[in-house]
Amino acid sequence: xxxxxxxxxxxxxxxxxxxxxAPLVSVTFSNYAVQDVDxxxxxxxxxxxxxxxxxxxxxxxxIIDSVICGGFNYIKAxxxxxxxFGKKPNTExxxxxxxxxxxxxxxxxxxxxxxxxxxxRIPTKKGTVYINTDLQLNVAKEIIEYYQVxxxxxxxxxxxxxxxxxxxQLHVNEL
Numbered sequence: 001x002x003x004x005x006x007x008x009x010x011x012x013x014x015x016x017x018x019x020x021x022a023p024l025v026s027v028t029f030s031n032y033a034v035q036d037v038d039x040x041x042x043x044x045x046x047x048x049x050x051x052x053x054x055x056x057x058x059x060x061x062x063i064i065d066s067v068i069c070g071g072f073n074y075i076k077a078x079x080x081x082x083x084x085f086g087k088k089p090n091t092e093x094x095x096x097x098x099x100x101x102x103x104x105x106x107x108x109x110x111x112x113x114x115x116x117x118x119x120x121r122i123p124t125k126k127g128t129v130y131i132n133t134d135l136q137l138n139v140a141k142e143i144i145e146y147y148q149v150x151x152x153x154x155x156x157x158x159x160x161x162x163x164x165x166x167x168x169q170l171h172v173n174e175l
Contacts, residue, residue: 002035002059003143004028005156008042008069009164012172015044015071022070023171024049025164026056029147029156035059037159039167045071045101047108053077061135061143065157067115068094072102074112082140083115085130086153091116126152 009023021041028036038057042049053064053075063082066089067074077083094116098109119130122141126148133140147154153161 004058007065007160010168023167049073
């Protein structure tokens with residue numbers, strides 16, 4: 001079984017409002033071994049994250065670190081996904097920020113808030129997490145717990161986060 005973790009990477013605040021790009025990274029595992037790493041760049045606060053996400057190499061199942069990436073860009077996953085949150089998101093604060101900064105962008109607000117309003121609390125061996133998934137909850141929990149080696153964040157996401165941060169910092173330093 002191939003399981004991918006997807007996370008965005010570092011970008012400076014000056015990239016907000018579509019002023020720059022942030023990396024979006026997919027790391028695919030087979031058991032505990034990395035099988036593939038792929039990445040692309042999303043526009044910070046843009047609307048291209050779903051397209052970039054769809055272009056990345058991924059396994060049979062994908063654990064996505066939140067629906068939001070690259071500022072308030074967003075990923076609209078189609079199948080075999082788990083949106084993962086290490087702590088319960090503050091949906092009211094996120095909604096207020098979306099209305100303030102993207103008030104006329106109803107699609108962005110609807111996609112993000114639909115994911116956030118439909119999260120499920122899942123107790124795991126490494127602590128409580130929150131997910132939104134199209135999988136059966138027991139299957140999603142099994143995948144998450146299998147990859148919770150050191151902390152509650154599954155290894156595919158942890159690896160995507162580390163690689164994304166490094167790519168983002170390199171990208172900024174090269175400009």
